[in-house]
Amino acid sequence: MDFNFSEEQTMIRDSLARLIREKYDFDTRRGVVNSDAGWRPEMWAQFAELGLLMAPFSEEDGGLGGGAVDAMVVMEEFGKGLVVEPYVPCVVCAGGALKHAGSEAQKQEYLSAIMSGEKVFAFAYAEPRGRYDLADLETTATKSGAGYTLNGHKAVVIGAPWASHLLVSARTAGSRREPNGISLFIVDKSASGVVTRDYPTVDGRRASEVHFENVSVPAEAVVGEVDGALxxxxxxxxxxxxxxxxxxxxxxxxxxxxxxxxxxxxxxxxxxxxxxxxxxxxxxxxxxxxxxxxxxxxxxxxxxxxxxxxxxxxxxxxxxxxxxxxxxxxxxxxxxxxxxxxxxxxxxxxxxxxxxxxxxxxxxxxxxxxxxxxxxxxxxxxxxx
Amino acid sequence: MNLEFSPEEVAFRKEVRQFIADNYPRDFIGDGARDDLSREQFLAWHKILGEKGWSVPSWPVEYGGTGWTPTQKYIWSEENARADTIMPLPFGVSMVGPVIYTFGNDEQKARHLPGIRSGDVWWCQGYSEPGAGSDLASLKTTAVRDGDHYIVNGQKTWTTLAQHADWGFFLVRTDPDAAKPQEGISFLLIDMNSPGIEVKPIITIDGGHEVNETWLTDVRVPVENLIGEENKGWTYAKFLLAHERSGIAGVARSKRGVEKLKEIASTELLDGEPLIRDEDFSRKVSQLEIDLSALEFTELRTLAGEAQGKGPGPESSILKVKGTEIQQRLTELTMEAVGNYAAPYFRGFPQAGSNEYPIGPDYAHAAAPTYFNMRKTSIYGGSNEIQRNIISKMILGL
CATH class of the missing domain: 1.20.140.10 (Butyryl-CoA Dehydrogenase, subunit A, domain 3)
Known part of the structure; x- marks a missing residue:
């Protein structure tokens, strides 16, 4: 048993703590939260520079060789500074899904871009009537030619206003709440038929209601197993x-x-x-x-x-x-x-x-x-x- | 960071488990209520461990400690909990022993440490008085120097298992005029067979005889039984209390207790279904398990700190507060699980060898008395309110 942090983890903690102290004081944060954008892309770029966005990924995937403990270190410091930038949806959720189940091509295209900060993901998993049940999905993805057509409404998608891409859960088979028949898709937020309504949250972040209106995605957009993503x-x-x-x-x-x-x-x-x-x-x-x-x-x-x-x-x-x-x-x-x-x-x-x-x-x-x-x-x- | 046990630790667990299985005298000790045990039953495991060299794991190796790592000690206590053993009592092993090897002179070490290790000498603690509980420093028992002796007069209370004790360690007032109450106190070792000592039972709400009043009337104590310096006893007492707090979390025992609770709740029925499948009851069990897990990992963090040379600091007060809260909740839920058969009272009531049919399941007999008895845990060893005062002062700086 060992509760010590590695040298790299301590270094991440120290440099992040310094960055937050110097550039994320409470008044600065208030200004950011009240600004039109609601976040600072340049701060995200700094996080990337510090290696935070690649910390929890293996070296084969192009990361720093860390894991969940590294994400824990980052998030504890984010918590101290009330950082609003979307580390959990983008790095932990989308990055995590790609790490566990992404194809080589997907990792090349998306995971590298998450780690470099070029692409920002949000995780569209919740629905208005689904509460906390990850399988309670009314959003559908129906087979159409080689790809799929998405229809449905995703609720309170944290960080979606800042995102270039969405990771979306949808039903490809089965009935509402059934564990089987769920698939996970990467959707470019600028794709035709993606309609968002953006709003602030009570704790200083931004989120969206995301509607999919006959959005076409190719077969390569599926992350992991078709029908078996739960x-x-x-x-x-x-x-x-x-x-x-x-x-x-x-x-x-x-x-x-x-x-x-x-x-x-x-x-x-x-x-x-x-x-x-x-x-x-x-x-x-x-x-x-x-x-x-x-x-x-x-x-x-x-x-x-x-x-x-x-x-x-x-x-x-x-x-x-x-x-x-x-x-x-x-x-x-x-x-x-x-x-x-x-x-x-x-x-x-x-x-x-x-x-x-x-x-x-x-x-x-x-x-x-x-x-x-x-x-x-x-x-x-x-x-x- | 990782939670894995090393191959050496896994092997150690195996060795310990086998040793307990082969050597624990279960037939002799039985599974009865703890304070109904005889002196010999209480000491049986202690003596076996003494011979093995495992009775005082936490002591420095030069005094007979095992030199185990904190993780090994954790494994040791887990395995003993798993086997429901009656462990060596803390009064010698974890209380006066460390005071003697830390502050005692060579003669005192030579005289007293072997008996604590072997389990031949039973120790009790003379701290609390009728007027000095949480405010321990207000104690009034006096020791007046008379040549080569102190003459001790006063009354101690809550003296746990003093009915079996050979020796006691006492806090006594040697300077009634000291500027602060803490400054006039000395730490004396007293032979419990000395003339003038009278031990009277106090029966607690569970019906048991675990604690006593101890009266001291003109008891003559040789000055060589003074630990350290006269009037410095408070320092040694505080040292001892810090030792008492670590390990007080009782995580391994509580984990075993949760297992037993689940067994009981799987047997008891509610609406014809096992109680453990009832939504309300099972959620209470879940909450208890979750809180116990939080305690366990807080203790593991403390142990990891100790392994790096950070002594048990005021953080150990968390372990005392949360550990005792969980012990209490566990006994409360166990009594709840038993239902109607929590009521029958059997202490001292002849059952063994009786031709009558048994009343209620065996696991029911001790449920309510244990619940009553465990209310003590948030009161003793520095009440949980005193622990909060310690954290407030020492950690929060308030």
């Missing part, structure tokens, strides 16, 4: 979930630190409120939640390559714990900041909002507690009688 989608979603857990750890840590510092400065009844035991114990509880979140993030990240059931249980356990921790730390941070915590001006509220939305991405606490329980039930000996 296991791949689940794997990528688990990797994304672990990355979000890491982001939540970074976010929680900062919110906690801000709260402790605020409690040492803010005076009431003639004394810093941090001297009150009732608040001290709550800040200790926040600390314990944060520490346990780090532990769960390590656990889930290190189990991403385990067999399916073990991987899913580990990721769900982490997402449950971190969803609960994030809610607790966020709510307490606002409460202890008092009225100031309610203001748009202070950073702490923005950390609260990001933690809140992380719970909603790729399945909330209830969803993952249910998935964990169902997987545990499968492991029980069959009922007697």
């Amino acid at each position: 296991p791949l989608i689940e794997r990528v979603a688990d990797e994304a979930t672990a990355a979000l857990c890491a982001e939540a750890c970074g976010t929680m840590g900062v919110a906690h630190k801000m709260t402790v510092e605020y409690s040492q400065q803010r005076k009431q009844f003639g004394t810093p409120i941090g001297k009150f035991q009732v608040l001290q114990h709550r800040m200790v509880d926040m600390f314990m939640e944060h520490e346990q979140s780090i532990s769960m993030t390590y656990m889930a990240t290190l189990k991403l390559d385990e067999p399916e059931t073990e991987r899913k249980k580990a990721v769900s356990a982490a997402k449950v714990r971190i969803g609960q921790a994030g809610r607790f730390v966020g709510q307490e941070a606002i409460q202890i900041h008092g009225g100031m915590g309610m203001t748009e001006e202070l950073a702490v509220g923005h950390y609260f909002k990001r933690m809140t939305m992380i719970d909603h991405e790729f399945g909330n606490v209830d969803h993952h507690l249910k998935r964990y329980t169902a997987l545990s039930a499968e492991e029980l000996p069959a009922a007697a009688e």
Whole structure:
């Protein structure tokens, strides 16, 4: 057992932390979030230059030879800085799908471009009526000549306004919610029939509703197995979930630190409120939640390559714990900041909002507690009688 | 970063598992309630481990420790939990032992360490008093110097298993006029057979006799039984409490407890189906398992830090708080799982050899008493509120 970071990982962490400190302070971020674009392509280019976009990929694929732990390191730092750029959808999800199941030609064309920052992907997996069920799909891809025609509506596609390409799940066979009959497609966002409606999210990012109106894609656009993409989608979603857990750890840590510092400065009844035991114990509880979140993030990240059931249980356990921790730390941070915590001006509220939305991405606490329980039930000996 | 065990560690686990299977005296100790065991039953495994050289793994090798890595110690405790062993009690092995080899003189080490290792000498802890619980430094038991002796007077309480003890380590006040209450305290080793010591049972809410009141009236203690310097006892006491906190998480035991809970809940029925398949109940079990996993990996991170020479710091307070919360929730759920048969009370009630039919399943008998008993865990060893004070002060700097 080893919980140490490699030299490369430490280097990534240090250089990214420096970049965020110097170019991603809270006021700068506020300006970016409120700008028309809502992100900084030049910052994405800097991430590429630092090697962040190629960190989790093997050397054969043209990456730096890292893996999920490298993505974890990046996302924890992103969480500390409330970075809005789409690392999870583009690098972890689309990059991950290509890494696991992409053809050589697809890797050449798309994975290299993701690593260099030239192409930006968003992951269009959710639908308006599907909630967190990755198989609950009404979007269809019907065979037409050598390729497919896509029709349907994808919901809250994070980062889509900034994307050049979309990774889209659609039904090629079977009925709604059936595990079989799902395929994954690469779609150029400028293709005819792709209609998007862009909007900001409550936590400072951008997303789109994406409509496919008879969009033609060639057969080479399919990633992985036709009709059999669900296991791949689940794997990528688990990797994304672990990355979000890491982001939540970074976010929680900062919110906690801000709260402790605020409690040492803010005076009431003639004394810093941090001297009150009732608040001290709550800040200790926040600390314990944060520490346990780090532990769960390590656990889930290190189990991403385990067999399916073990991987899913580990990721769900982490997402449950971190969803609960994030809610607790966020709510307490606002409460202890008092009225100031309610203001748009202070950073702490923005950390609260990001933690809140992380719970909603790729399945909330209830969803993952249910998935964990169902997987545990499968492991029980069959009922007697 | 990785979670793999090395081939050496895998081999070590195999060796340990085999040793426990071959040597643990299960027939002699039985599977009864812990505090109903006799002195000999309590010490049986300790003595076997003493002969093997495994009774004090965490001690420095020069004093009889095994030199195991933190991972090996983790494997050792996992395997013992898996086999439901009655481990050596902490009072000698993890409490006074480390104080003696760290602060004691050569004579004290030579006299006391062998008996702790072998399990021949039973130790108890004389810390708390009726008026000094969480505020331990307010203790009033006095030791007054009289030639080559201290004369000790006072009352200690919650003295765990003192009914079996040969020796006790006591915090006593040697300077009543010290500027701070912490500064007038000394750390004394006292022979429990000394005239003037009286041990009276306290029966706890589970019906067990685990703790005692210990009265000391003009007890003559030779000065050679003073550890370190007079009036510096608080330093040694704090050192001991830090040791007590590490390992207090009880992860391996709780993991075993979850397995047992699942077995029980697979047997118990609700609406004709196994209770474990009930949506509400199974989610409570899931939440418990998830929280236990968070604790386990927090402990592993702490162990990894220790392997790199970072001693158990104030972070170990997290392990105490979360570990005891989980132990309590586990016993609570186990009692819930048992249902109606949580009610019958059997302690001291003749069952063995009785011709009557048994009442309820075997696993039900201890469920409620264990739940009652485990409420102690968030109170002892520095209550969970005191642990929060420690984190607040030492880590958050508040």
